[in-house]
Amino acid sequence: MSIEQNGKVAIVTGASRGIGASIAQRLGQDGFTVIVNYAGSLKSAEDVVARIEAAGGRAITAQADVSDAAAVARMFESAEAAFGGVDVLVNNAGIMKLASIADSDDALFDSQIAINLKGTFNTLREAGKRLRDGGRIVNFSTTVVGLRLETYGVYVATKAAVEAMTAVMSKELRGRSITVNAVAPGPTTTALFLDGKSPELIERMSKMNPLERLGTPEDIACAVAFLTGPDGGWINGQVLRANGGMI
Numbered sequence: 001m002s003i004e005q006n007g008k009v010a011i012v013t014g015a016s017r018g019i020g021a022s023i024a025q026r027l028g029q030d031g032f033t034v035i036v037n038y039a040g041s042l043k044s045a046e047d048v049v050a051r052i053e054a055a056g057g058r059a060i061t062a063q064a065d066v067s068d069a070a071a072v073a074r075m076f077e078s079a080e081a082a083f084g085g086v087d088v089l090v091n092n093a094g095i096m097k098l099a100s101i102a103d104s105d106d107a108l109f110d111s112q113i114a115i116n117l118k119g120t121f122n123t124l125r126e127a128g129k130r131l132r133d134g135g136r137i138v139n140f141s142t143t144v145v146g147l148r149l150e151t152y153g154v155y156v157a158t159k160a161a162v163e164a165m166t167a168v169m170s171k172e173l174r175g176r177s178i179t180v181n182a183v184a185p186g187p188t189t190t191a192l193f194l195d196g197k198s199p200e201l202i203e204r205m206s207k208m209n210p211l212e213r214l215g216t217p218e219d220i221a222c223a224v225a226f227l228t229g230p231d232g233g234w235i236n237g238q239v240l241r242a243n244g245g246m247i
């Protein structure tokens with residue numbers, strides 16, 4: 001079995017687990033050659049590649065901590081060397097550490113700034129220089145930018161900054177037919193959301209949207225597939241909240 005390739009190459013950061021793994025699989029199905037980026041989970045990343053290949057797609061793993069600018073540059077260079085160029089960047093890698101602002105220590109602040117904000121900046125900078133004309137960039141925000149819930153202060157600050165950079169960069173790439181958008185999921189069934197929460201809290205948060213369920217990684221991958229696919233080409237500089245109508 002093989003999938004008809006669309007000739008385009010997509011880097012998905014943080015694709016070893018959770019939402020990123022679903023995005024990588026979906027883009028593989030859609031005919032992209034997928035670079036499955038991960039930080040530490042080599043085995044999980046290899047499993048994602050194996051699933052894409054078993055479905056008839058093309059993918060490779062690429063280790064790079066997105067907070068490390070040199071490692072990010074190397075990832076783009078090796079993608080170009082292997083496949084001739086990069087067309088799509090999905091900036092999915094991220095971490096979430098919750099605490100009230102009064103209780104947030106420097107490590108909580110610094111790690112989220114390093115991965116969510118500097119990490120997104122590092123990949124955007126490379127993409128701005130290297131993406132082929134006609135490409136697509138999808139950043140990752142969160143619905144909590146709108147909800148502004150207690151304990152999300154530092155996390156949401158990093159994501160609000162990502163939303164701001166999304167709009168700015170969409171203008172900076174004028175003339176190259178590259179769109180830059182962000183997807184802002186609501187609560188989605190991954191380790192990032194589920195770990196450390198009581199069943200009661202998970203149940204309560206799952207009912208905060210009128211569809212009365214949690215999002216799945218596949219729900220979010222559908223939104224990304226729209227923005228990276230032919231039907232999403234007129235959407236630019238926007239934040240798409242994929243949250244079942246939570247806000």
Ligand code: NDP
Nearest residue numbers: 014016017018019039040041065066093094188190192193
């Ligand atoms: P998970 O914790 O399930 O997965 C995180 C992924 O990011 C893993 O593949 C991990 O790789 C990777 N990663 C973490 N740090 C780095 C790094 N420094 N460099 C490269 N990769 C890294 O998270 P989700 O799938 O839930 O989240 C994906 C995105 O969606 C995040 O940006 C998050 O903020 C956002 N989001 C998630 C929501 C949710 O409810 N789940 C809601 C709103 C937004 P490794 O396995 O190697 O560590």
